[in-house]
Amino acid sequence: MTAPASVATAPPPLANLDGQIVPLAEARIPALDRGFLFGDAVYEVLRLYAGRPWLEYDHFERLARSLSSIRIDGVDVERLRRRMHETIAAGSFQEATVYIQITRGSAPRAYAFPAAAMPLELLFVQEFIDPYREARRTGARVILQPDIRWGRCDIKSTNLLGNVLAMQTAREVGCLEALLYLPDGTLTEGTHTSLFGVHDGCLLTAPSTPSILPGVTRKLILRLAAQERVPVREEPLRRDQLAQLSELFLTGTTSEVLPVREVEYNQVGAGDPGPITRRLQQAYEQAVKAFLK
Numbered sequence: 224m225t226a227p228a229s230v231a232t233a234p235p236p237l238a239n240l241d242g243q244i245v246p247l248a249e250a251r252i253p254a255l256d257r258g259f260l261f262g263d264a265v266y267e268v269l270r271l272y273a274g275r276p277w278l279e280y281d282h283f284e285r286l287a288r289s290l291s292s293i294r295i296d297g298v299d300v301e302r303l304r305r306r307m308h309e310t311i312a313a314g315s316f317q318e319a320t321v322y323i324q325i326t327r328g329s330a331p332r333a334y335a336f337p338a339a340a341m342p343l344e345l346l347f348v349q350e351f352i353d354p355y356r357e358a359r360r361t362g363a364r365v366i367l368q369p370d371i372r373w374g375r376c377d378i379k380s381t382n383l384l385g386n387v388l389a390m391q392t393a394r395e396v397g398c399l400e401a402l403l404y405l406p407d408g409t410l411t412e413g414t415h416t417s418l419f420g421v422h423d424g425c426l427l428t429a430p431s432t433p434s435i436l437p438g439v440t441r442k443l444i445l446r447l448a449a450q451e452r453v454p455v456r457e458e459p460l461r462r463d464q465l466a467q468l469s470e471l472f473l474t475g476t477t478s479e480v481l482p483v484r485e486v487e488y489n490q491v492g493a494g495d496p497g498p499i500t501r502r503l504q505q506a507y508e509q510a511v512k513a514f515l516k
């Protein structure tokens with residue numbers, strides 16, 4: 224939304240590892256950390272606008288839910304939030320992202336939970352160079368990929384191999400995102416975005432089930448759609464419905480509201496970002512402006 228930071232003037236990324244602020248390049252994780260060995264960890268990504276964390280409450284609420292879903296106990300989420308603010312202030316960050324990851328901690332390598340392990344609490348803040356700026360205006364090209372992820376995609380866990388492989392395939396064919404589908408043809412979401420379609424003037428998006436991440440931006444967009452009096456139906460989109468959609472867009476913390484112009488080389492609707500997508504993009508921008516006032 225705002226001008227990209229020049230790489231030359233961007234503050235260097237800072238990490239906060241268990242309460243210690245250090246340059247990100249100096250943060251060290253033990254080899255026996257269960258996040259590293261098993262992906263036994265959860266995470267969050269927040270966007271800072273003008274140095275202020277956007278939708279902070281929702282992100283920390285989802286983090287607490289992810290932690291309890293995989294039974295990592297004893298994390299003081301409020302203390303973590305304070306650490307985040309201290310780290311942002313220490314680097315004078317403006318347009319930036321915050322990555323937070325909590326692992327079950329270090330212990331001799333065995334699958335079952337260790338009797339005594341201290342969760343590892345890492346966060347880092349870095350300037351955000353927006354890769355979606357142009358596509359937000361003109362629309363993105365995306366591909367379809369099978370959703371090979373696990374049955375609890377509602378937990379924001381660091382097990383992201385299904386997302387990584389699908390995204391890499393998208394990159395290799397010059398696309399910005401891969402939309403994931405289940406064997407029955409249901410579209411779940413993008414590798415790092417929530418999915419919305421428009422049919423007959425009605426906004427469609429998958430209901431919140433274990434098959435999708437409950438996106439923080441998705442939640443905001445549902446609120447903005449209500450405010451804009453755009454009718455919404457929370458029902459799954461299907462692959463065979465794509466040709467009938469007049470608009471398609473993605474939402475996410477870094478992508479914001481990202482129109483899709485082409486799926487697998489087939490044009491969506493009239494090709495250009497449609498009127499409902501534009502309205503919601505504007506409503507999003509207004510919401511950020513109001514937040515920064």
Ligand SMILES: Cc1ncc(COP(=O)(O)O)c(C=O)c1O
Nearest residue numbers: 415416417436438439440475476
């Ligand atoms: C799989 C997946 N779906 C949706 C999203 C969008 O969620 P949010 O709006 O909270 O960034 C993400 C974000 O990274 C994601 O990884």
